[in-house]
Amino acid sequence: GAVVSQHPSRVICKSGTSVKIECRSLDFQATTMFWYRQFPKQSLMLMATSNEGSKATYEQGVEKDKFLINHASLTLSTLTVTSAHPEDSSFYICSAPTRLDGELFFGEGSRLTVL
Amino acid sequence: DAKTTQPPSMDCAEGRAANLPCNHSTISGNEYVYWYRQIHSQGPQYIIHGLKNNETNEMASLIITEDRKSSTLILPHATLRDTAVYYCIAKKTSYDKVIFGPGTSLSVIP
Numbered sequence: 431g432a433v434v435s436q437h438p439s440r441v442i443c444k445s446g447t448s449v450k451i452e453c454r455s456l457d458f459q460a461t462t463m464f465w466y467r468q469f470p471k472q473s474l475m476l477m478a479t480s481n482e483g484s485k486a487t488y489e490q491g492v493e494k495d496k497f498l499i500n501h502a503s504l505t506l507s508t509l510t511v512t513s514a515h516p517e518d519s520s521f522y523i524c525s526a527p528t529r530l531d532g533e534l535f536f537g538e539g540s541r542l543t544v545l
Numbered sequence: 546d547a548k549t550t551q552p553p554s555m556d557c558a559e560g561r562a563a564n565l566p567c568n569h570s571t572i573s574g575n576e577y578v579y580w581y582r583q584i585h586s587q588g589p590q591y592i593i594h595g596l597k598n599n600e601t602n603e604m605a606s607l608i609i610t611e612d613r614k615s616s617t618l619i620l621p622h623a624t625l626r627d628t629a630v631y632y633c634i635a636k637k638t639s640y641d642k643v644i645f646g647p648g649t650s651l652s653v654i655p
Contacts, residue, residue, distance in 0.1 A: 436588075462640050473632075474589070474645040523588050527639035534579070534639050536588035 433457060434526050436537035443514055444545055451509045451540045453524030459504035460526035465497075468521040468539075480507040480524075514544040547572040547635040554650040557627075563620040565649050567633030570614040576637050578609060580618045582629040583648075589632065592618065623653045 433456040443449050453463055461482045466474040478499050479487040486499035496518075498510040507526075511518050525536040550568040557563040569578060579594040593600055593607045595616075600607045606619040620627050632648040 434588075464642060466645075473630075473647050474583075476642055476644055479642055521586070525589075525643075529639065532639050533591040533594065534581075534643065535591065536581075539586070539588045541586075 434460075434524060434535040434537045436522075436524055436540050438540060439538060440541045440543075442543045442545065445515055446513055448510055448512045449514055449542060451511075451522055451524075451542075453507045453509070453526070453537050455505045455526050455535075458526075458528050460507070460528075461504060463501060463507040463524055463526045464534075465499060465507075465509050466523045466525070468523060474523060477509075482507075511542065514542070516544045518542065519544045547576055549633045549635055549646060551631070551633055551646065551649045553647060554652070556652050556654055557620075557623045559625060559653050559655050560622055563618075563623040563627065563651060563653070565618040565620075565631050565633075565651065566615065567618070568615045569633070569635045572613055572635045573637075574613075576635045578607065578613075578616050579634045579636065579643075580605070580607065581632045581634065582627075583632070584626075584629045592631075623651075625653050625655065627651065628653045 435454045437452045463480040465477045468474045477492045480499045480501040482501045488494045501507040521539050523539045525534050527534050547569050577594050580592040581589040583589040595607045609616045630648040630650050
């Protein structure tokens with residue numbers, strides 16, 4: 431079946447640095463991908479919708495200059511957390527639909543820890 | 546997308562059927578009911594979805610009421626590995642963005 435893969439699964443970085451998380455659709459083309467963030471014991475929070483070849487659509491309250499999303503190909507979307515701070519430490523998850531009425535596949539998630 | 550309401554938590558004995566309810570009283574005629582689950586520290590996993598007919602797959606069954614205002618996800622023989630947070634979502638297409646509610650935290654007890 432369709433698979434969405436994220437890399438890295440875990441990353442630790444120093445405050446002030448930038449971190450890039452990749453989301454790949456392995457056996458299907460994804461014109462749309464969604465990025466979520468999840469804090470401990472909370473539900474997933476939608477950050478943005480990534481569209482291949484165009485700008486991402488960010489949810490209210492999400493800083494687009496801090497969370498840079500690029501969807502340059504039909505199989506890859508990237509989320510870059512710029513100038514990361516400890517409060518950006520979270521579990522970041524991407525997802526992609528396979529067809530109009532089908533299931534939404536999720537990546538394994540990427541746990542970011544900012545020291 | 547229609548708002549869904551689920552109980553915050555449920556327990557189920559191992560080997561028994563787990564019946565997870567979801568209320569979606571404002572669902573529109575072209576919105577599907579989707580179920581996902583999230584095991585701790587993993588990405589959510591698709592379980593099943595349906596429009597108005599009952600559906601069954603290798604993981605679960607989905608029972609949708611005739612008026613489509615509520616549904617029940619049934620795990621026929623719950624195992625400890627089914628302990629997870631289960632999310633019920635109503636949306637028109639898989640390309641629509643998904644806003645997750647708190648879901649139901651299911652604990653399967655030995």
